[in-house]
Amino acid sequence: MTAEQVLDITRLSIMTLLWVSVPIMLVALVVGLIIALFQALTSIQEMTLTFVPKIILIFIALLALMPFMASKMHAFGQELFNIIGGGA
Numbered sequence: 001m002t003a004e005q006v007l008d009i010t011r012l013s014i015m016t017l018l019w020v021s022v023p024i025m026l027v028a029l030v031v032g033l034i035i036a037l038f039q040a041l042t043s044i045q046e047m048t049l050t051f052v053p054k055i056i057l058i059f060i061a062l063l064a065l066m067p068f069m070a071s072k073m074h075a076f077g078q079e080l081f082n083i084i085g086g087g088a
Helices: 003-042 048-085
Strands: none
Touching: 003 048
16 A cells, blocks of 8 residues: 555545534534523523533434435445555
8 A cells, every 4th residue: 555545545534524524513513502692691501401402403413414424434435445456
C-alpha cells in the first residue's frame, strides 16, 4: 500500500464521517439552541427539559436519516475495497 493510497483512505474516511455525523449534530445543535432560548425566556432551569426533547428528536432524526447514512457507509465500503484491491 502506497502513501497515496493511505492518504486517499484517510480523506475518504474523514469525508464519510462528516457526511454521516453532521446532520445529527446539526439537529442536536438546533434543538439545544431552541431549548436554551425557551429556558432563558421562561426562567425554567429544569435539567431534564434539555435532555428528553433532544434525545427524542435525535432518535427521530436518526430514523429519518438512516437510509442516507447507510448509503454513504455502503459507498465508503465499496470505495475502500476498490482502493485496497487495486481497482480504479
